[in-house]
Amino acid sequence: MSSTGFKVAVLGSGISGAACASTLARNGISVTLFESARGPGGRMSQRREKTEDGKELHFDHGAPFFSVGKSEVLSLVQEWESRGFVAEWKEKFGFFDFQTHKFNNIEQEGLSKRYVGVPGMNSICKALCNENGVESKFGLGIGRIEWLHDDKVWSLTGVDGQNLGQFKGLVASDKNIVSPRITEVTGRLPPLDIKLVPELSEKLLNLPVKPCFVVMLAFAEPLSSIPVKAFSFENSQVLSRAYCDSSKPSRSTASERWILHSTPEYAEEIIAQTGLKKLSDITLNKVAEQLLQEFQSTGLITSQPFFKKAHRWGSAFPAASIAPEEKCLWDRNKRLAICGDFCVSPNVEGAIDSGLAAALKLRDSVSSL
Numbered sequence: 001m002s003s004t005g006f007k008v009a010v011l012g013s014g015i016s017g018a019a020c021a022s023t024l025a026r027n028g029i030s031v032t033l034f035e036s037a038r039g040p041g042g043r044m045s046q047r048r049e050k051t052e053d054g055k056e057l058h059f060d061h062g063a064p065f066f067s068v069g070k071s072e073v074l075s076l077v078q079e080w081e082s083r084g085f086v087a088e089w090k091e092k093f094g095f096f097d098f099q100t101h102k103f104n105n106i107e108q109e110g111l112s113k114r115y116v117g118v119p120g121m122n123s124i125c126k127a128l129c130n131e132n133g134v135e136s137k138f139g140l141g142i143g144r145i146e147w148l149h150d151d152k153v154w155s156l157t158g159v160d161g162q163n164l165g166q167f168k169g170l171v172a173s174d175k176n177i178v179s180p181r182i183t184e185v186t187g188r189l190p191p192l193d194i195k196l197v198p199e200l201s202e203k204l205l206n207l208p209v210k211p212c213f214v215v216m217l218a219f220a221e222p223l224s225s226i227p228v229k230a231f232s233f234e235n236s237q238v239l240s241r242a243y244c245d246s247s248k249p250s251r252s253t254a255s256e257r258w259i260l261h262s263t264p265e266y267a268e269e270i271i272a273q274t275g276l277k278k279l280s281d282i283t284l285n286k287v288a289e290q291l292l293q294e295f296q297s298t299g300l301i302t303s304q305p306f307f308k309k310a311h312r313w314g315s316a317f318p319a320a321s322i323a324p325e326e327k328c329l330w331d332r333n334k335r336l337a338i339c340g341d342f343c344v345s346p347n348v349e350g351a352i353d354s355g356l357a358a359a360l361k362l363r364d365s366v367s368s369l
């Protein structure tokens, strides 16, 4: 069978779903991508904020950058670089020790390559979702996924009950589409009942995750006593990393913007008190203040930020990889691929690798029809 008429739905526009959708389209397969959020990116999103006096600020509040080791992922990233939506972030990275209050191991500029999307981290997913052959629909979360046995197609229903069509192949690129954990967050059942794919269900039953709070800060003046633009903290219960977002290529330098990441332990402690439901502004403000105070206690900052806001990532990082060899879960009979960082490794490279693997499974299943 030719790929004409073979329609695939990709759920999720994070980097695994976006890379999968664009690879399918390049192979002549018609793809519709559904994303519940207003825009693309998932955990590679960019946050747009407005200050009280109307200044617009952008923050990469998910993954701050990524590195690549695998040759097949690297060649794709180099292609994105040549197309202008990826660039290398050539800054020195270091470690700050809370016990000695000193920086250790400041590396030389450009020692290991770190990539960012330009002009924002979400630019990569945005470009992939806009590729020829990918029809992207944002703000359309999938609420129910059914397998129509007689027609051998997947039928999709939106969270508001709307019929979103039937598809011969399906890619689910978020663990929340199958994991019962989503019920704790939204009160709804996961869209895909894992009983439909009994041979995969064992791997999907337990998908442990690590949470993270990020705090976005904007300063009127550069924090000139910090010798690096990105660093990890040692010996802090609260902070794990800090990044100067405005030092990345193609970002506005009208203000100096920093992002702080909490330790997973700190985030777990807050979540133990609040649960996973939407957080109140009071709690988010308290978190922003605590992380800022810890940052200030380093003595590295003397000025106050003119903007601060916290964001919770309830499942920032998967704590296990469920398909490190196969790179995605695959049901050949139902033409269902489940992909994402939780299959390979808890980072952007793992997510790309998994999305590519899912696309190849579907492509091969079309050519064998």
Ligand SMILES: Cc1cc2nc3c(=O)[nH]c(=O)nc-3n(C[C@H](O)[C@H](O)[C@H](O)COP(=O)(O)OP(=O)(O)OC[C@H]3O[C@@H](n4cnc5c(N)ncnc54)[C@H](O)[C@@H]3O)c2cc1C
Residues within 6 Å of the ligand: 011, 012, 013, 014, 015, 016, 017, 034, 035, 036, 037, 040, 041, 042, 043, 044, 061, 062, 063, 064, 065, 066, 067, 140, 141, 142, 143, 173, 174, 176, 177, 191, 212, 214, 261, 313, 315, 316, 317, 339, 340, 341, 342, 345, 346, 347, 348, 349, 351
């Ligand atoms: C704070 C933080 C720091 C990080 N730091 C790094 C780092 O330094 N380096 C690195 O490489 N990685 C880092 N990561 C990890 C990296 O961001 C992820 O590994 C990667 O972006 C995961 O991509 P994904 O496509 O697997 O999942 P996601 O990006 O989570 O995409 C899944 C998408 O599916 C959508 N979706 C879910 N359910 C539905 C539904 N029912 N219907 C429609 N759409 C749905 C979601 O809205 C989401 O957009 C970090 C992540 C966070 C949060």
